[in-house]
Amino acid sequence: MINAGDGTHEHPSQGLLDALTIRDRKGTIENLNVTILGDLSHSRVARSNIHLLGKFGCKFTLCGPAMWVPRELEKIAPGTAIRSVYKIEEALEGADVVIMLRVQTERQHEASISSMIIFTGTS
Numbered sequence: 828m829i830n831a832g833d834g835t836h837e838h839p840s841q842g843l844l845d846a847l848t849i850r851d852r853k854g855t856i857e858n859l860n861v862t863i864l865g866d867l868s869h870s871r872v873a874r875s876n877i878h879l880l881g882k883f884g885c886k887f888t889l890c891g892p893a894m895w896v897p898r899e900l901e902k903i904a905p906g907t908a909i910r911s912v913y914k915i916e917e918a919l920e921g922a923d924v925v926i927m928l929r930v931q932t933e934r935q936h937e938a939s940i941s942s943m944i945i946f947t948g949t950s
Contacts, residue, residue, distance in 0.1 A: 842875030849880075849924055858884040862918045865928030868895045873928060874903060881907030890918035891928075 850856045861880055867873045867889050877887055877900070886908040889896050893913055901909045912918050919925065 836871060837875045837878070838871035839875050839879070841872050842879045845872070845876055845926065846879055853923060856880060856883045856885070859886075859923040860888070860921050861885050861924045861926065862888045862890060862922040863926045863928065864890045864915065864918060866895045866930045867891050867900060867928065868897050870928045872926070873900070876926060877904050877907065877909065881909075888912060888918050888922065890915060 846856050849859070853859065859880070861876070863870075863873050863876065868891075873889070881887070881904040887910070889900055889909065889911045890913065896911045896913070898911065901911060903909075
């Protein structure tokens with residue numbers, strides 16, 4: 828049985844599809860440098876990819892606005908190399924695979940970036 832997801836925690840079927848796509852494009856899913864960009868805080872896909880690809884020796888770079896890159900993601904897969912950065916240029920250095928996440932407004936309970944920009948703009 829394959830779990831299709833459990834609410835806001837994981838999305839294993841998407842993780843399997845991502846692994847298959849990576850293998851088809853790269854020829855392997857072993858020991859790759861994987862960069863995940865975007866709304867990591869609300870992403871089930873990021874968590875599932877870290878768990879699955881980490882089992883194949885992949886290393887991860889997580890990147891996004893600080894409020895969307897929770898430090899606890901660095902610890903969700905013991906033994907898996909995971910680092911967080913906040914500059915896209917740094918995140919892309921040495922990346923074999925880049926996974927771009929969308930903004931998950933339906934899962935957010937805090938103000939979105941667009942709302943923050945509107946309210947913090949200059950007068």
